[in-house]
Amino acid sequence: MEIYSIDRVGLLSEVTRLLRENGLTVMRADVSTQGNTAFNTFYVTDACGGPIDMKVVDAMSERFQDVGPIKLHVEDGYEKTACSSQSQSIFTMIKNQWEKVLTSWGS
Secondary structure: OOHHHEOOOOOHHHEEEEEEEEOEEEEEEEEEEOOOEEEEEEEEEOOOOOOOOOOOOHHHHHHHHHHOOOOEEEOOOOOOOOOOOOOOOOOHHHHHHHHHHHHHHEE
16 A cells, blocks of 8 residues: 655654554555655555455545545555454464564565
């Protein structure tokens, strides 16, 4: 998820709050500025560690406008998967996150 906006104090905090409120987990973030423009790329998953539902992105687009003038671009190259956070134990969720950390650490 790429977000372009006029840089200002608190922008990153507001963006990550909106991601969290919409049930998204930030796995990695690349944050930079050039002049007064913020270029932020967030690698996000749903609560189960799977790809995000584009319906969530559409709903978030409207909420991002409350933060200020933001251009939002989302790469949607993933196969949609059925995921229910209720059907997945907390142990499984932690195990999946730990495996992702170990995999990225190894590279």
